[in-house]
Amino acid sequence: MKNKTSTTLNKQKKYLPLWIGLALAIGVFIGSKLNFNDNTEKIFATSSKKDKLNRLIDYIDYEYVDKVNTDSIVDVTVYGILSNLDPHSVYIPKKEYQHSADDMRGAFIGIGVSFYIYKDSIAVIRTIEGGPAEQAGIKGGDRIIYADGKKLFGELVQRDSISNYLKGEINSKVALDVYRPSENKTLEFKVRRKQVPLVSVDASYMIEEELGYIKINRFSETTFREFESALEKLKDQGATKLVLDLRDNPGGYISTAERIVDEFLENNKLVLITKNKSGEINKTYATRRGDFEHGKLYVLINENSASASEIVAGALQDNDKGTIIGRRSFGKGLVQREMSLGDGSAVRLTIARYYTPTGRSIQRPYGNGNDTYYNEYEKRYRNGELLHADSIKVADSLKYTTPKGKVVYGGGGIIPDVFVAKDTSVENETLQYVSRSGFMSYFIFEYLEKNRALFKDMNFEDFRKNYKIDKSLSEEFIEYAKFNEAQIDLSNYTEELRRTLKANIAQQLFGPNAYEIILNENDPMILKVLELEANNAIGNN
Numbered sequence: 001m002k003n004k005t006s007t008t009l010n011k012q013k014k015y016l017p018l019w020i021g022l023a024l025a026i027g028v029f030i031g032s033k034l035n036f037n038d039n040t041e042k043i044f045a046t047s048s049k050k051d052k053l054n055r056l057i058d059y060i061d062y063e064y065v066d067k068v069n070t071d072s073i074v075d076v077t078v079y080g081i082l083s084n085l086d087p088h089s090v091y092i093p094k095k096e097y098q099h100s101a102d103d104m105r106g107a108f109i110g111i112g113v114s115f116y117i118y119k120d121s122i123a124v125i126r127t128i129e130g131g132p133a134e135q136a137g138i139k140g141g142d143r144i145i146y147a148d149g150k151k152l153f154g155e156l157v158q159r160d161s162i163s164n165y166l167k168g169e170i171n172s173k174v175a176l177d178v179y180r181p182s183e184n185k186t187l188e189f190k191v192r193r194k195q196v197p198l199v200s201v202d203a204s205y206m207i208e209e210e211l212g213y214i215k216i217n218r219f220s221e222t223t224f225r226e227f228e229s230a231l232e233k234l235k236d237q238g239a240t241k242l243v244l245d246l247r248d249n250p251g252g253y254i255s256t257a258e259r260i261v262d263e264f265l266e267n268n269k270l271v272l273i274t275k276n277k278s279g280e281i282n283k284t285y286a287t288r289r290g291d292f293e294h295g296k297l298y299v300l301i302n303e304n305s306a307s308a309s310e311i312v313a314g315a316l317q318d319n320d321k322g323t324i325i326g327r328r329s330f331g332k333g334l335v336q337r338e339m340s341l342g343d344g345s346a347v348r349l350t351i352a353r354y355y356t357p358t359g360r361s362i363q364r365p366y367g368n369g370n371d372t373y374y375n376e377y378e379k380r381y382r383n384g385e386l387l388h389a390d391s392i393k394v395a396d397s398l399k400y401t402t403p404k405g406k407v408v409y410g411g412g413g414i415i416p417d418v419f420v421a422k423d424t425s426v427e428n429e430t431l432q433y434v435s436r437s438g439f440m441s442y443f444i445f446e447y448l449e450k451n452r453a454l455f456k457d458m459n460f461e462d463f464r465k466n467y468k469i470d471k472s473l474s475e476e477f478i479e480y481a482k483f484n485e486a487q488i489d490l491s492n493y494t495e496e497l498r499r500t501l502k503a504n505i506a507q508q509l510f511g512p513n514a515y516e517i518i519l520n521e522n523d524p525m526i527l528k529v530l531e532l533e534a535n536n537a538i539g540n541n
Contacts, residue, residue, distance in 0.1 A: 078091045079091055088336055088350055092338075106220035106223065108198060110167040111132045114127075121152070122144040123143055124142045125508055137189065141180070147165040149175070173191065201223065202512045202515075203245075204233065205517055207526065210239060212234035212235075212237070213242070219307075223252070223256045224260060241298075242292065244300070247300050247525070250309075261286065264322065267290075270283060270357040271315045273356075274354045275352060276352040299316060299322055299324050300525045301313050302329070306332045310330065310331075313329060315357060317408060320406060323532070325420060328385065328412070330376075331364035331412040333353055333362045361411070363412070387421045395411055439480070440504050464506070469498035473501065503519045
């Protein structure tokens with residue numbers, strides 16, 4: 001009510017005790033109906049716990065003899081609390097939050113280049129396709145030496161500070177001075193910062209007639225749009241069969257995984273079941289919008305396929321859709337929600353468990369601590385399950401049956417329909433390590449610095465068919481790796497080494513799609529798909 005006159009105000013004061021009493025009575029009534037009595041005790045208990053932590057921080061802040069960064073103490077406390085929960089409830093500090101948020105959003109605001117700090121300057125590896133830098137004319141091998149007059153070269157240049165100068169507000173402009181070694185001249189560019197995609201579909205191409213391939217590296221906000229676009233292009237090229245590669249995909253948003261599954265399942269097919277702390281069960285079903293419901297499907301997984309990847313593989317397997325190929329997946333059946341902590345940091349807290357359509361949980365046990373949980377690869381290596389399907393230990397009590405009678409198991413990952421052993425030879429393990437470590441990528445950049453002119457007028461198809469890695473380059477790389485403390489002997493693995501070197505060159509010249517195409521030429525799981533396709537063709541004749 002508005003105070004119009006002093007008389008009205010006096011009347012309000014007169015009846016104020018009555019209104020207060022009435023409000024309290026209504027509050028008691030509502031509280032009794034909503035059963036809030038127990039929650040009040042919990043709130044007071046929680047408040048007491050918060051007070052205890054806050055009081056301790058205050059004592060350290062004001063009374064402790066030495067000066068202490070209490071922010072770091074808070075971080076340690078948060079880490080300690082979460083370490084007593086499950087392995088997937090994690091803390092994201094303020095300094096890491098933006099990178100994490102960009103990764104899951106599938107985009108960032110910047111100019112769109114990947115780069116090295118090379119001989120104390122910013123060397124562009126390649127521009128991101130469609131990004132502002134590419135549109136402005138910046139090329140691989142260019143050196144960005146000034147941004148808005150700020151010097152970006154020299155011994156004191158830090159990668160983090162460089163990113164701050166190249167990123168910024170959307171539509172803001174940055175003036176870049178760029179030295180181009182191939183032309184021995186400095187160029188000036190005005191680049192308007194835009195939203196630059198962090199691509200989650202690494203590759204999409206036709207393996208052979210009617211058989212397409214899509215590789216997804218994570219499930220971000222933009223993944224479904226990328227996937228949908230890639231699938232449409234493959235269908236336009238005649239794809240009626242698809243290889244969906246989810247190897248080494250750590251997961252992401254459940255909603256994205258559900259939308260991708262929907263592309264393959266018929267209307268009203270069960271996709272996923274989730275159950276929260278209070279026992280509330282939610283079920284997600286496929287809709288009519290699927291664009292590949294009648295296409296033939298192969299899904300590739302390995303021991304590093306986790307979370308949303310397992311939701312996709314599990315939903316398809318339980319609905320008898322497609323063929324799952326590879327090795328047992330990671331085994332993560334927990335759902336997290338990201339929650340802000342108010343200071344720029346956040347926590348991803350496990351809020352539910354998920355189950356595949358047959359009702360199986362694929363979450364591995366984590367009661368022996370996080371170290372044991374994340375060292376599962378070593379256990380799988382020792383017990384032989386990376387080499388032999390019959391070494392995978394399953395419990396009969398966790399046996400489930402799909403609508404068509406196929407037996408599947410819960411209790412720790414998705415077991416594939418068709419097993420493909422991992423090459424655990426020392427040479428292959430070493431080659432993978434070196435490739436991941438960055439030695440090879442850096443070596444290739446230096447090689448291109450000297451030989452970029454060789455590829456000036458070459459498109460990817462010419463490169464793929466005609467460019468050969470000679471023996472001298474392989475030997476030069478082995479010596480380079482040894483110099484970087486990677487003692488390797490790949491003398492008996494030269495063919496794979498050459499293919500990996502060629503794939504890395506293709507990646508820096510033509511992008512990730514080219515990289516996957518070359519590596520997949522001799523990939524065991526792709527070869528298994530082609531074998532199954534050939535056998536099916538024979539069986540149909």
